[in-house]
Amino acid sequence: MSLSIRLSRGGSKKRPYYRIVVADARSPRDGKYLEKIGTYNPLLAKDSAERIQLDADRAKHWLGVGAQPTDRVARFLDAAGIKERAARSNPKKGEPGDKAKERAEERAEKLAAANPVPEPAADTVEA
Structure with missing residues (x-):
């Protein structure tokens, strides 16, 4: 049986409240769990x-038994100093999409056509 440490949602509509639970990985999100080990209330101040x-x-x-935390719970465990979380890097996340790149190139071409940059004149320096 593979175990996961994850969030189980409670609370009413638009008022979430989560339990941090240890559950079988195959059980549903809000279903049966083995043990409740904490709570998380996202509505409170950080x-x-x-x-x-x-x-x-x-x-x-x-x-220690082998339970695997989800990403969000791993953040909580790292903040509490229980388990170190490896930093993730996604360099493509901040990169604009293909259409945005095309629009930026078109804008740059129009701007260059409207305002031609004068080339520096070849001045002779007298000595």
Whole structure:
């Protein structure tokens, strides 16, 4: 049985509240779980102490048993100093799409055609 440490959603519509749970990876998101090890309330301020509550001892236990945290829970565990999370890099994320690149090239061509850059004249320097 593969275990995952993940979020289980609760709360009403547009008012999310999550439990941090250890569950079988095959069980549904809000379904049966083995143990609740914390809570996460995204509606609270980021610097609030009640935003993320986590039982560190139980989290370490389940990680030692082989449970795999999801990306979001891995961030929480890294912030709590329980498990180091490898930094991810996606250099293409900030890159504009093909259409945006084409539009930028067209704009640059129009701008260059409208405002030709004068070439520097060859001045002779007298000595």
